Amino acid sequence: NAGVTQTPKFQVLKTGQSMTLQCAQDMNHEYMSWYRQDPGMGLRLIHYSVGAGITDQGEVPNGYNVSRSTTEDFPLRLLSAAPSQTSVYFCASSYKAESRQYFGPGTRLTVT
Amino acid sequence: GIQVEQSPPDLILQEGANSTLRCNFSDSVNNLQWFHQNPWGQLINLFYIPSGTKQNGRLSATTVATERYSLLYISSSQTTDSGVYFCAEADTGRRALTFGSGTRLQVQP
Numbered sequence: 630n631a632g633v634t635q636t637p638k639f640q641v642l643k644t645g646q647s648m649t650l651q652c653a654q655d656m657n658h659e660y661m662s663w664y665r666q667d668p669g670m671g672l673r674l675i676h677y678s679v680g681a682g683i684t685d686q687g688e689v690p691n692g693y694n695v696s697r698s699t700t701e702d703f704p705l706r707l708l709s710a711a712p713s714q715t716s717v718y719f720c721a722s723s724y725k726a727e728s729r730q731y732f733g734p735g736t737r738l739t740v741t
Numbered sequence: 742g743i744q745v746e747q748s749p750p751d752l753i754l755q756e757g758a759n760s761t762l763r764c765n766f767s768d769s770v771n772n773l774q775w776f777h778q779n780p781w782g783q784l785i786n787l788f789y790i791p792s793g794t795k796q797n798g799r800l801s802a803t804t805v806a807t808e809r810y811s812l813l814y815i816s817s818s819q820t821t822d823s824g825v826y827f828c829a830e831a832d833t834g835r836r837a838l839t840f841g842s843g844t845r846l847q848v849q850p
Contacts, residue, residue, distance in 0.1 A: 660836075662836075662837065671840050671842060672827075672838070672840050674837035677836050685836065687836075687837055726831060727772040727831040728772070729789035732776075735782050
């Protein structure tokens with residue numbers, strides 16, 4: 630039981646490049662979400678999903694896309710990276726939105 | 742949305758000491774969780790505790806939902822307890838956790 634896994638652990642992008650952050654969970658959780666963590670700003674919700682085929686925007690969705698084709702996977706796409714997207718990204722999952730949440734190890738992204 | 746206040750913001754302890762961390766909430770508490778972010782950045786869920794008291798080894802947590810606060814007790818602290826402790830409440834309206842600003846704990850040998 631691996632829990633919540635994220636890849637890559639570290640990534641450096643140039644402004645304008647695109648990439649996908651991967652997130653997977655093996656706990657059969659319906660709810661998955663993406664947060665970014667920035668100094669002084671805490672953790673902010675980017676997008677979330679309450680089940681396969683269902684996604685919705687969080688607090689800071691601009692510049693990011695998500696899809697949920699399976700229960701297990703919830704990738705986050707950066708369409709055209711900007712320096713303001715330099716952050717640590719966490720994926721989380723839980724049985725329901727209000728249930729105990731489990732976080733992945735995070736991806737540290739730098740955009741130059 | 743709900744506001745979450747944590748205290749103290751910073752705490753330095755000698756190994757073996759006990760400590761109490763507190764979270765206050767501006768609204769009703771239904772899904773309170775405590776997390777530890779270790780120095781490597783990993784966020785570990787310590788407790789899911791909407792009410793009552795739970796214990797896990799040297800850590801225990803108490804939530805008094807009617808008074809909108811929660812306490813995290815760390816006994817016989819160890820250097821591995823260092824990091825940032827967050828409490829969070831699930832904001833069902835936003836479908837997200839609302840986190841406090843954290844308590845940064847440093848345990849010195």
